Amino acid sequence: MNLSLTLTINGKRREIVLDDPRVTLLDLLRERLDLTGSKKGCDRGQCGACTILVHGQRINSCLALAISYDGASITTIEGLADGDALHPVQQAFIDHDGFQCGFCTPGQIMSAVGLIAEAQAGEDAERVREAMSGNICRCGAYKGITEAVLDAQAKISAGKERDAA
Incomplete structure (x- = not known):
């Protein structure tokens, strides 16, 4: 069938x-x-x-x-990327060393993109860690991941504010 x-x-x-x-x-x-x-x-x-x-x-x-x-x-x-231009979350993961072995990185990035789109990221690291808790990193790159999500959230929010003005 x-x-x-x-x-x-x-x-x-x-x-x-x-x-x-x-x-x-x-x-x-x-x-x-x-x-x-x-x-x-x-x-x-x-x-x-x-x-x-x-x-x-x-x-x-x-x-x-x-x-x-x-x-x-x-x-x-x-x-996610637009040609050679990385998505802000992808760039933030690079900027903040949000990965080590890289196996979990695609799932982490997709979860972060969804989290930001759902307006759940905010500016609170603990809130981000909780919302990303379904994504496990065996290498323990959580500090860089959290920093990357917060940075990308700030940049995406700033871009939306500029576009609205």
């Missing part, structure tokens, strides 16, 4: 045929669409390495059945 679905991934409309209704969004992205930025860490929704945005909201793609998201707009780490 083949199942058809349409997804908009990183701004590009994709027509997909699934031969198994149990395919997760993570496996679809990585194994069938060659978008390997989202990582398969625990495969149980506990580490956050597979975090992507669906309609701007953070989800663990390892827990999401692809067929359930027919018509969805999905953003992965591959869709």
